[in-house]
Amino acid sequence: MSSVYITTPLFYVNAEPHLGSTYTMVITDTLARYYRAQGAETFYLTGTDEHGDKIAQVAAEAKLAEKEFTDQVSAAFRRIWDDCGITYDHFIRTTDAHHVQFVQEILHRVYNAGDIYFGKYGGLYCVGCERFYTEKELRDGKCPDHLTVPKLIEEENYFFRMGKYQDRLRAHIESHADFIRPEGYRNEVLAMLREPIGDLCISRPKSRLTWGIGIPFDERYVTYVWFDALLNYVSALKSRGEATFEKFWPEAEHFIGKDIVKPHGVFWPTMLMAAGLPLYKHLNVHGFWTVEGQKMSKSLGNTVAPLEVKAQIGMDAFRYFLLRESVFGQDPDFRQESLVSRYNTDLANNLGNFVSRALAMQQKYFAGIVQPLDADWPAEDRELRDKFLQTEKDIDGFMHDLQFHRALESVMAALDHANRYIVQMAPFTMIKDPTKQARVGAVLHQLLEVVRTLARLLAPFLPDTVGELRGLLALEPAALTKPWGEGFAPGHKINPPKNLFPRIDTDAKK
Numbered sequence: 001m002s003s004v005y006i007t008t009p010l011f012y013v014n015a016e017p018h019l020g021s022t023y024t025m026v027i028t029d030t031l032a033r034y035y036r037a038q039g040a041e042t043f044y045l046t047g048t049d050e051h052g053d054k055i056a057q058v059a060a061e062a063k064l065a066e067k068e069f070t071d072q073v074s075a076a077f078r079r080i081w082d083d084c085g086i087t088y089d090h091f092i093r094t095t096d097a098h099h100v101q102f103v104q105e106i107l108h109r110v111y112n113a114g115d116i117y118f119g120k121y122g123g124l125y126c127v128g129c130e131r132f133y134t135e136k137e138l139r140d141g142k143c144p145d146h147l148t149v150p151k152l153i154e155e156e157n158y159f160f161r162m163g164k165y166q167d168r169l170r171a172h173i174e175s176h177a178d179f180i181r182p183e184g185y186r187n188e189v190l191a192m193l194r195e196p197i198g199d200l201c202i203s204r205p206k207s208r209l210t211w212g213i214g215i216p217f218d219e220r221y222v223t224y225v226w227f228d229a230l231l232n233y234v235s236a237l238k239s240r241g242e243a244t245f246e247k248f249w250p251e252a253e254h255f256i257g258k259d260i261v262k263p264h265g266v267f268w269p270t271m272l273m274a275a276g277l278p279l280y281k282h283l284n285v286h287g288f289w290t291v292e293g294q295k296m297s298k299s300l301g302n303t304v305a306p307l308e309v310k311a312q313i314g315m316d317a318f319r320y321f322l323l324r325e326s327v328f329g330q331d332p333d334f335r336q337e338s339l340v341s342r343y344n345t346d347l348a349n350n351l352g353n354f355v356s357r358a359l360a361m362q363q364k365y366f367a368g369i370v371q372p373l374d375a376d377w378p379a380e381d382r383e384l385r386d387k388f389l390q391t392e393k394d395i396d397g398f399m400h401d402l403q404f405h406r407a408l409e410s411v412m413a414a415l416d417h418a419n420r421y422i423v424q425m426a427p428f429t430m431i432k433d434p435t436k437q438a439r440v441g442a443v444l445h446q447l448l449e450v451v452r453t454l455a456r457l458l459a460p461f462l463p464d465t466v467g468e469l470r471g472l473l474a475l476e477p478a479a480l481t482k483p484w485g486e487g488f489a490p491g492h493k494i495n496p497p498k499n500l501f502p503r504i505d506t507d508a509k510k
Contacts, residue, residue, distance in 0.1 A: 083307060161199055162267065316463070320342070354418060372445070
């Protein structure tokens with residue numbers, strides 16, 4: 001893969017980031033870092049969705065003009081993602097002038113092609129979802145997401161001939177098994193497409209809503225928020241030139257939560273077809289985090305703010321928990337007890353302790369000076385190297401399949417092997433025999449290779465920690481990519497160890 005385009009959904013600016021949006025950003029940032037390290041040219045997009053009924057309503061409650069309100073909340077998203085170390089390449093807002101212009105161009109194109117028409121419609125409308133529901137889609141007469149009774153609205157609007165593209169979309173999904181991942185969500189979309197999907201209402205009258213992109217061929221209407229927001233994935237690339245679009249769009253990897261499968265899996269591809277644009281490569285759907293077994297809710301007071309967790313345990317540890325504790329596509333659960341346990345077990349006791357132990361022995365026995373490797377490596381040294389080389393190959397497969405938890409499992413398994421190597425070699429015992437000091441130096445050199453390789457393997461997952469590891473090893477970034485055994489010249493001096501992950505005292509919390 002020479003290039004990759006990674007997108008998050010546009011986050012709605014009715015509230016600041018929480019655990020769910022942070023998870024989306026962490027998995028996409030991890031993947032972007034991974035592909036950059038592989039040499040792939042990477043474009044990573046995120047941003048905010050700022051139009052529609054819900055935003056107008058929340059802005060009014062805050063007694064602010066819509067643009068003033070969205071400016072504030074969009075800035076908060078950007079500030080928080082920056083504070084979390086997220087490495088996006090472009091932050092798009094649906095109020096950006098280039099995006100507004102592009103939406104209107106596509107509306108003109110689809111209208112001129114005969115795929116937008118004017119008609120009358122009556123339906124059950126949920127303000128929270130900003131969409132119409134059929135009776136069949138409701139749960140006990142209520143919106144399945146917001147558990148509110150939709151409003152019956154009858155009005156004249158513009159409609160997109162979405163049903164015209166239903167068979168073509170179904171055929172594409174059936175012939176591309178991984179178009180929507182994981183498979184369960186692919187099956188969900190195919191089930192939708194086995195029933196008539198109808199046409200999509202893509203306007204709102206200004207008599208009811210003014211906060212939106214104007215319909216270019218009728219000044220009485222604004223654009224439906226989904227027809228507006230979904231086009232961001234293309235408008236962001238187009239704003240940087242046609243060459244950027246042509247390079248990255250064929251490798252588009254959309255990441256979304258499971259609540260917006262229908263707009264991204266049905267609305268969006270049919271819109272692309274109508275506009276004469278190629279489809280994206282993958283739609284990757286993740287589950288919802290619960291907190292202590294309950295759905296996150298402001299009313300329950302159980303929302304999780306990313307910067308609060310960062311302040312508690314550090315951003316890398318938070319990243320590790322989110323990636324290690326979840327299986328992509330399933331619904332994970334955030335528990336304080338699990339957070340602390342994962343931190344202490346994997347990061348403090350395993351990773352942190354290993355690094356501290358290896359570097360401490362290097363300082364104690366050789367004043368931090370790296371000794372030569374053995375001319376002929378014993379079998380146990382080759383096994384140690386081979387375990388980490390195999391782990392690197394395994395990670396490649398896991399990342400391709402979005403199995404972030406298994407990638408980290410494989411690193412920890414290799415680290416367990418390295419800990420057994422220390423026990424097997426017992427350098428702390430060998431050093432007492434003057435005839436074995438050269439072997440001790442070679443063993444510690446191998447342990448430093450473990451630390452250096454860990455820095456490379458963990459770079460997409462724990463970027464801050466990797467920077468600290470490089471500092472402890474006194475290495476430049478390029479040194480991390482050298483083959484095993486070539487990372488340190490004899491005579492190179494490393495720095496004294498530090499406590500990377502101070503253990504959290506669980507007894508003190510009781």
